[in-house]
Each structure stands twice: as structure tokens, then as C-alpha cells.
Amino acid sequence: MLTKVYGSAVFGIEATTVTVEVNIDRGIGYHLVGLPDNAVKESQFRIAAALRNNGFKIPGKKITINMAPADLRKEGSAYDLTLSMGILAASNQIEADEIDQYLIMGELSLDGSVLPIKGALPIAIKALEEGFKGFILPYENAREASIVEGLKVFGVKKIDEVIDFFEGRLTLQPLQIDIGKEFTENQEFSEFDFSDVKGQESIKRCMEIAAAGGHNIILIGPPGAGKTMLAKRLPSILPPMTLAEALETTKIHSVVGKVKTQGLMSQRPFRSPHHTISSAALVGGGSYPQPGEISLSHNGVLFLDELPEFERRVLEVMRQPMEDREVTIARAKFAVTYPSSFMLVASMNPSPGGYFNDPDSPITSSPSEMQRYLGKISGPLLDRIDIHIEATPVPFEQLSDDRKGESSLEIRKRVVAARELQTQRFTEMGIHYNAQMNTKHIRQFCFLEGTSKNLLKTAMEQLNLSARAYDRILKVARTIADLDGEEGILGQHISEAIQYRSLDREGWLG
Template sequence: MLTKIYGGAVFGIEAIMVAVEVNVDKGIGYHLVGLPDNAIKESQYRIAAALNNVGFRVPGKRITINMAPANLRKEGSAYDLTLSIGILTASGQIANSNLEDYVIMGELSLDGSLQPITGALPIAIKAKESGFKGFILPKTNAAEAAVVEGLNVYAMENILDVIDFFNGVGDIEPMDALEFSSFKERVAPIDHDFSDVKGQEGVKRCMEIAAAGGHNIILIGPPGTGKTMLAKRLPSILPPMTLDESLETTKIHSVVGKTTNNGLMIQRPFRSPHHTISSAALVGGGSYPQPGEISLSHNGVLFLDELPEFERRVLEVMRQPMEDREVTIARTRFAVTYPCSFMLIASMNPSPSGYFNDANAPISSSQAEMKRYMGRISGPLLDRIDIHIEVSPVPFDKLSESRRGESSSQIRERVMKARKIQNQRFSDNGIVHYNAQMPPNLIRKFCSLDSESLNLLKNAMERLKLSARAYDRILKVARTICDLAGEKEINGNHISEAIQYRSLDRES
């Protein structure tokens, strides 16, 4: 008997429907075709044990399974449930009334319980687009799939639940879908608040500017000045995620199985990889490409602590993705593209000892050591970082005062007002949403300068020998400073403040 059942495969962050044809005929054998990987080939052992432990069996006949499209590589153990239900249906052990109306995915344990899968959200979106009525999957993944309106999502804990569903036994209801109208009411908790930071008012100002315009920022200072503490608090002043941002971010995390049971992500991601990370782990890659840390930081923050300790070749692979806000991973027969629109926060010591030019420091570094240390970061990479700010040690009287600083909620209000101005400015352009994303044509349009500001910027460019990219960065930061001030035109004060945030250019 021949039957057809459906699953899904994830390609990049999008899904493709996979038709699984199962034929049970006279003879003996188990034949699985259609480019399955080893995990799928091994599924016959998990399926046999699971069915036996729940009171069913794999028929002692010739079983032929084709996974179409046959030219697409299938991978992972998420097809266990798909194959099992196909075998049971083709052998007449369960009904075949409306099987083709559902997408069925899940990994089997030997006792028949269902384990979570990856890519549930992209598969659910594709199932809805393809006209399927429902999606049957493990209970752990059901919340993220249930955000797709118009698709019935059935959360199952055991293969017996799925068998009963198709046999019409019991009363299994679909999950309630997330009401998108209530999405704005879901506010991400603030785990790290700026009110905990003592002193560092100038650095807080820089963080506010970076958050308001989506600018990359690097913090330079000796150990113990609070660089990491400040970086961890940046997400708390970023605007709440929009529904589109939340959907796209959740899809990326779903592909690698890093979602929670809460459905859509409402908290902007904060990723902080160790400096020993490889280039493939940072930008994505592998034999079967997976998104890297820069894509997992999409719509959030990527924090690189002790930037010079990262291998230079690893940092260099970020240059193009930082400009394009997407990364394409090419293999011989295919290429996948992952979005990676993130804010980069980097931190570093001013020298190998961490106390360059500090006469009271226990260890000092020579000028030659300093140059070698700074040489680990290329100029083109530094050009892509809009704001360079020095972080000084906090004096004792600031550390000991009981008064709390300004809260993240207060700073976020100003950031959101500035972002609102930018959203209105770029409303006719669907690609650009904030100042850091402005291409050259929009910089010319929205960052015009009067003669005084132009002369000020010209003198700074000549004295500091800044590149053309640094010129654009200064204009973008000045535009954000202007937006925070609620002013329409950039003036000399905005330009001079933006120039101050090029510390590494001044040091060079």
C-alpha cells in the first residue's frame, strides 16, 4: 500500500516542504532514498523500538521510502515521526483519512515520547503558505509554531497521541494562537539596569547615542573600569522589538534550536562569544551551514570583549557582513543567506598591560608594545565602528555615593523618541530604519552641513587623516546627536561631539 505524508526541511532560515512517500509491499527489506543523512538512515532503529514499546510494530515486509524533492539533502532526526506515521498508515495500522492535510515532524525516543526539533517556526510559516490545515509536532516546539495565524498547531507528547489523533480516538484540540494584537503588551524584562552604574556619565551618553542611531561602539579602558558592565546594559535601552523583528529573530534561533517555550522572542539577543571562536562559528558555516554568532545577534547586540585577543582573520570576515547586514555562505552546489543586522560593542585595554600612559600603574607598556597590540585590529575594521570612547577608572567618591544613577527606562524613552524621528525620516525607504544604516545617497540628503560645520569637519579630517568611511561615520553620529536633541539641522556642536568619539583615530 502506498501513502504520502509531509514534513519540512529548513534551507537558510526558510523552509521547503518535503513529501515522504511510503510503500509497503511483499518481500523483506527497508529502503530509504531521497538524499537522507546518517541521522535519518539510523531512524529505522529508533522507529522499530518506539513502535514496539507502544504496542505497534514495523511490518515484516519490504518498505520503500522516498523523500522528495530527491535532489535536496535531508538532515536531522526530526523525520522520525513523519516516517513512523507513514509506515503505520501504509501497513494499515492507522487510518488514512486526512493525512495529507498535516505536516508532521518530531524526533522519537525509544519509549515513544517526542523530542524537540529545530526550525519549527520556518516550517510552520511554509506550511501555512502551502495550504496545510495543521502542524503536528512535539509539545516543546508548539509555542513558537502557534504564532502562525490560520494554522492549527497540535502539541504532542508521545507517538500514541498522534496515532489516536488520526484514528479519531480522544479529543485533541489545537493550541491557541498568539494574538498579535497583544504583542505590544509583552515587555521584555530589564535584567541589567543602567541605574547600577556609578559615574561614567560620558560613557553612558555614548551608549545612549549608539542605541538611538544603531551605531557600533568600542570601549577602551584599563581593567576594572566597567566596560563589560556597561556593554551588558545596552540592550536595556534599545527600543522594544517590533513584530517583524521578533518573527525574523525567532526564525533564526529556531533554526539552531535555541528558542524557548514562550513562542516569539521579545527580548533583543545579546551574544558574547569567547575570543577563541572560529570564523565559521562567528559568521556561520559548516558542511551543512548553520547561522553563526553574528546572525544569532540579528536585531540585537554582539559583544566582543577584549577585541585584540580575537584572531585577526576571524575579525576580518565580519567586515562585509557589517556593511551588507547579511552574510552569504556558499558551498559547491548551493548558497544560503542569513540576516545579521546587529549592533557591535567591542571592548579593549589601551595596551597589553591595560595601563598605558598611567604613571601609577603596577605594569607599564612601551610604545612599541602598544603599536603591536593595536596592530591586531585592522584599520578597515575600526573604520566600521562609529564610536570610539575612552573609559576611565571611577573615583572613590562616585563609587561610594548612595544615589542611584538614571534608570534604563528613562534613557530608553529618549532613545525611542529619536528612533521615532528616524522612522518618519526613512518612511519612504523600506530598507533603512535608523541612522547607522544610511547609504551615501541618504547621508547627502539628510546630513547637510552649514559652512561653519563643514570647516570644522574638514580640519578634523586633515589633522586626524581620517578615511572616507570615517567621514560618513561622523556625519551619521552627528545626525543621531541632532535627533536626540530634537533639532532638525546638524550644527557645529553636533559635529564636534561626533568627532570626539573617534579616540583611536586621535591616538594614531
Template sequence: MLVKVYGAAVFGIEATTIAVEVNIDAGIGYHLVGLPDNAVRESSYRISAALKNNNYKLPGKKIIINMAPADIRKEGAAYDLTLAVGILAASNQIKSSAIAAYMMMGELSLDGSLQSIRGALPIALKAKEDGFKYLILPKENAKEAAIVSDLEILGAENILEVIQHFNDQKKILPTQVDSKAEFYKNIDFPEFDFSDVKGQESIKRCMEIAAAGGHNIILIGPPGSGKTMLAKRLPSILPPMTLEEALETTKIHSVVGNTKNEGLLYQRPFRSPHHTISNVALVGGGQYPRPGEISLSHNGVLFLDELPEFKRDVLEVLRQPLEDREITISRAKFTVRYPCSFMLVASMNPSPSGFFNDPNAPRTSSPQEMQRYLSKISGPLLDRIDLHIEVTPVPFEKLSEEIKGASSAAIRKRVTAARELQSSRFKAFKNVHYNAQMNVKQLGEFCMLSNESKTLLKTAMEKLSLSARAYDRILKVSRTIADLAIATEISPDHIAEAIQYRSLDREGWLG
């Protein structure tokens, strides 16, 4: 008897429907074709044990299974449930009359329990797109997949529940999630709050500007000055994710298995990889490509602490994704694309000793040592960082104050208002949503300067020996400062504030 059941393969962050054709005939043997990898081939042992331990059996006949389309590689143990149900239906151990309305995926343990899988959300979206009415998944993945409307998600703990469901003995109840209600209920409760930070008002202002315009930022200061503390609080002042952004972010995290029992991700991601990370782990890839840290930071923040400690070749692979906001990974037989629109936040000490060239510091470094240390970061990478800010230690008087600073919620209101202005300004441009994404043409259109502002910028570039690459960055940051002030035109005050955020471009910064 021939039976067709359906599963899905995930490539990048999209899924492809896989038809599993099971034919049982006279003879002996188990033949699995359709480009399965080793984990899929080993499924026969798991299926056999799982069925036997639940009082069912693998038929002692000739079983031929084809996984179509045959030119797509099938990876992992998530096809166990699909194959097992196909075998049970083809051997008349379960009813197969309604099986075409189901897509199913799940990894089997030897006792028949179902283990969680990766990519449940992309699979659910594909099931809905292809017209399936039901999707059977391990119970751990049900909440995540239930985000998708107009598709009944059936979360099963073991294969016996699935068998009883098809045999009309005990139906699996659909998992219900009101994704909009969950999303808006949890959106305004960040884990870290800017009110916890004592002092550092000028740095907070700089972080607010970075959040409002989507600008990349680097914090330079001695140990204990609060660089990491400030960086961790940046997501709390970014505008709340839209439902579409949350769905796209959840899809990426689903592919790597980061969403078990969580459902929709409602907070912007914050990723902080260690400086020993490889370039493949950072941008994604591998023999069977998976998203890297830059894609897991999509719609959020990528924080690189101790930037000069990262390998230079690792940092250099960031240059193209920072510009294109997506990464393309090519193999001989396929290409996958991962989105990676993130804010880069980097921090570093100014020298190997950790302190500026200050005779009063506990340890100090010479200007030559500081220059050698900073030269580990290439000019092209610094060119893509809009804001450079020096972070100085907080004095005791500020640390001992009982008064709390502005909360993240208050700062976020100002940031969101500025972003709304930018969204309105760039609505005619497909790939531009905030100031940091402006190109040269848009700079000329939206960053017009008065004669007074031009004179100030010219004088600053000459007096401070600012590099040519600083010019566009200053204009973008000035536009954001004007947006925060709800100002139509860029004033000399906005230009003056933007200039002070280009520390690393100044000649003689090292003393």
C-alpha cells in the first residue's frame, strides 16, 4: 500500500514542503531514498524501538520510502515522526483517510516520546502557505508554531498520542495563542533599565542619539567606567518591535532552536559573543549553513566587548553585512540569505593597560602603545561606526547618590518619536527606515545646511583635523539630533554636538 505524508525542510529561514512516500509490498527490507543524511537514515532504529515500546510494530515486509523532492538534502532526526506515521498508515495500523491535511515533524526517543525540533515557526508558516489544516509537532514547539493563525497546531508528547488521534481514540487539542495580546502585554518590560546607571549623563545622551537614528557606536574608556552596563541597556530604549519585526526575528531564532516554550520574541535581541569567536560563527555558515551572531542580532543589538581582542579577520567580515544588512552564504548546490539589520555597539579600553595616557592613572601606557593597540581595528570598520564616545569613570559623589536618572521608558518615548519622523521621511524608499541607512543622495536631500552650519563644520574639520570619512557621519548624526529636538532644519548646535562624537577621527586624540 502506498501512502503520502508531509514534513518540511528548513533552508535559511524559509521552509520547503517534503512529501514522504511510503510503499509497503511483499518481501523484506527497509530502503530510504531521497538524499537523506545519516541522522535520517538512522531513523529506522528509533522508529522500530518507539513503536515496539508502544505495542505497535515495524512491519516485516519490504518498505520503500522516498523523500521528495529528491534533489534537496534532508537533515536531522526531525523526520522521525513523519516517517513513523507514514509506515503506520501504509501498514493499516492507523487510519489514513484524512492524513493529507496534516504536516508533521518531530524527533523520536526510543520510548516514543517526542523531542523538540528546530525551525518550528518557518515550518508552520509553510504549512499555512501550502494549505495544510493541521500541523503536528512536539509539545515544546507548539506555542512557537501557534503564532501562525488559521492553522491548527497539535502539540504531542509522544507517538502514542499521535496514533490515538488518527484512530479517533483521543484527539489532541489544538494549542491556542493570542500572539497579538502576548506581544503587546510583554513589550514594555525590559530586563535592564537606564535608571540603574549612576552619572554618565553625556554617555546616556549619546546612546539616545544612537538608538534614535540606528547609528553604530563605540565606547572607549578604562575598566569599570560602565561601558558594558550602558551597552546592555541600549535595547531597552530602542523603539518597540512591530509584530512583523518580531515574527521575522522569531523565525531566525527558531532555526537555531532558541525559542523552545517561548512563542513570539517580543524584546529586541541583544547578542554579546566572546572575542574568541570564529568568522563563521559570527556571520553564519558551516557545512550545513546556520545563522550566525549577526543574524541572531537582527532587529536588535550586536555588542562586541573588548573590540581589539577580536581577530582582525573576524572583524573584517562585518564590513559588508553592516552596509547591505543581509548576508549571503553560497555553497555548490544552493545559496541561503539571512537578514542582519542590527546596531553594532563596541567597547574597548584605550590602551593595553586599560587607561588613557594619564599620569594619575593606576597604570598608564605611552602614546605609541595606545596607537599600536588602536591600530588593531581597521579604518574601513571604524568608517562604519557613526559615534565614538569617551567614557570616563564615575566619581564617588555620583555613585553614592540616591537620585535615579531618567528611566528607559522615558528615553524610549523620545526615541520612538524621532523614529516616527524618520519613517515618514523615508516612506518613499524601500530599504531606508532610519537616518543611519541614508546614502549620499538622501544626505543631499534631507541634510541641507545653512551657511552658518557649513562654516562651523568646515572650521571643525580643519581645526580638529577630522577625516573626510567623518563628514557623512556627522551629517547623519546631526539629522538625528535635529529629529530628537523635533526640528525641521539642522542647526549649528546640532552640528556642534555631532562633531564631539567623532573622537577617533581627531588628530592628536592620543595626546
């Protein structure tokens, strides 16, 4: 007897429906075709044990299973439940007339428990597009998949629940959640707040500018200056995610199995990989590509602590994604594109010993040692970082001050107001904030008067800045003007923006 059941394969951050055809005929043998990987091939043993421990069995006949489309590689253990239900229906061990109206996915334990899978959200989106009556999946993934409105999502814990459901002995209740309400309630960020930071008012100002325009920023200072503390608080002043941003971000995290019971992500992601990370883990890749850290931080913050400690080749692979805001991973037979629109926040010590040009420090480094240390970071990468700022140690008087600083909520209000101005300005441009401007947008929206132009010319000549740095200064100046509510870029805006490029390689010792 021939039976068709349906599963799904995730390719990039999109899903493709997989038709599983199970044919049982006279003879002996178990044949699984359709380009399955080893995890799918091994499912035979998990399925046999799970069925036997629940009162069923794999029939001793010739079983042929085809997973179509046959030229698309099927990987992972998520097809266990799909294959087992197909075998039970094809061998007439269960009555399942409506089995082809549901999309079924799940990994099986040997006792029949249904274990969580990866990519539940993109699969659910595809199931809705394909018109399936419902989506049966592990209970742990049900909240994630129920984000998709209009699709009945049934979370199950054991295979016998699925069997009883199709035979009419059990009524499964679809999980329903109010996405809008839950999304709004979980947007408050309370773990880290800028009011906890003592002193460092200039760095807070830089963080506010970076958040308002979506600019990349690097903090250079000795150990204990508060660089990591400030970086961790940056998400608390970023504008709240829109529902569309939340869905896109959740899809990426779903593909790598990082959502599960969380459901819709309403907080902007903050990723802080260790400096021993490989280039494939940072930008994505592998034999069967997976999103890297730059994609997992999409719509959020990527924090690289101790930037010179990262391997140079690892950092260099970020240059193109930082410009294009997406990364394409090409293989011989296919290519996968992941979004990677993130804010880069980097921190580093000014020298190998951590201190430079500080007469009170116990460890000093020569200018040549410091240049060699900074030489680990390429000029093109530094050019792509809009704001360079020096973090100095906080004096005792400020550390011991009991007064609380400005809260993240107050700073966020100014950031949101500036972002709203940018959204209105770029309505017809297909971009959302100043850091996304290209050369054409800069010429249109960053016009300078004579005095401001001369000021910028002098800075370019003295600091030996590149053409890309010129554009970065104009972008930052545009953001500062937006925070001030000014339509045009004034001289003080240019002056402040130039100040945030003073740590370029050529100007650091100046």
C-alpha cells in the first residue's frame, strides 16, 4: 500500500515541503531514498524501537520510502515522526485518512517521546502557505510555531498522542497565543540599565549617537574602564523591535534551534562570541551551512571584546557583510543567503599591556609596540566602524557618587525620536536609519555649508582619513543633527563627528 505524508526541509531561513512516500509490498528490505543524510538513514533504528515500545512494529515486508524532491538533501533527525507515521499508515496498523492534510515533524526517542527540532517557525510559515490543515510537532516547539497566525499548531509529547489523534480517540487542542499582546508585554529591557554606569558621560553620548543612527562603534581604553559594561547596556537604548523585525530575527534563531519554548523574540539580540571563534562560526558556513554570529545578531548588537585578539582572517570576512547587511555562503551546488544587519560594538586595549601613555600605570608600552598591536586590525575594517572613542578610567569621586545617572528609558526616548525623523526622511528609499545610507543618500541628505566643509577638509588632511571615513563622518553628523532636531548639519555637528574619528590608525599617536 502507498501512503503519502508530509514533512519539511529548511534551506537557509526558508522551508521547502518534503513529500514522504511510503510503499509496502511483498518481499523483505528497508529502502530509504531521496538524498537522506546519515541522521535520516539511522532513523530506522529509532523508529523500530519507538514503535515496538508503544505496541506497534515495522512490518517484515519490503518497505520503500522516497523523500521528494529527491535532489534536495534531507538532514537531521526531525523526520523520525514523519517516517514512522507513514509506515504505520501504509501497513494498515492505524486508520489515518486525513494524514496527508497535516505537516508532521519530530525526532523520536526510543520510548516514543517526541523531541524538539530546529526550524519550527519557517516550517510553520511554509505549512500555512501550502494550505495544510495543521502542523503536528514536538510540544517544546509549539509556542514557537504558534507565532504563525491562521495555522493550527498541535504540540505532542509522545507518538501515541499522534496515533490516537488520527484514529479519533484523542482530540488535540491547537495552541493559541495573542502575539500582539505577548510581543508588547515582553519588550521592556530591565536586566541592564545605563543608570548603573558611573561617570563616562562622553561614552554614553557616543552610545546614544550610535543607537540613534545604527552606527558601528569601537571603544579603546585600559582594563577596568567600563567598556564591556557599557556595551552590554546598548540594547537597552535601541528602539523596540517592530513585529516584522521580531519575526525575521526569530526565524534565524529558529533555524539553529535557539528559540524552542521562548516563542517570538521581542528583545533585540546581543551576541558576544569568544575571540577564538572561527570564520565559519562568525559569518556562517559548514558543509551544510548554518547562520553565524553576525546573522544571529541581526537587528541587534554584535559585541567583539578584545578585538585584536581575534584572528585577522576571521575579522576580514566581516567586511563585505557589514557593507551589504547580508552574507552569502556559496558551495559547489548551491548558495545560501542570510540577513546580517547588525550594530558592531568592539572594544580593545590601546596596547598589549593594556595601558599606553599613562605615567601612573604599572605597565607601559612603547609607541612601536602599540602600533604593532593596532596593526592586527586592518584599516579597511576600522574604516567601516563609524565611531572611535577613547574610554578613560573613572576617578574615585565619580565611582563613589551615590547619585544615579540617566536611565536607559530616558535615553531611549531621544533615540526613538531621532529614528522617527530618519524613518520619515527615508520613506521612499528602502532604508530605515542613517548608517544604511549609501553615497547617493549622503549627497542628498548631508549637504554642508562652507564653514562646515572647510572644517571637514582640514580634518581629512590632518588625520589622513579615507574616502570611506569621510562618508562615515557625514553619517554621524547627520545623526547628531537628528538628535538635536535640526534639519541641516551645523558646524558643531561636524566638529563632534570628527572628534569620534580621532582614533583612526593614522591619528592615534597624533
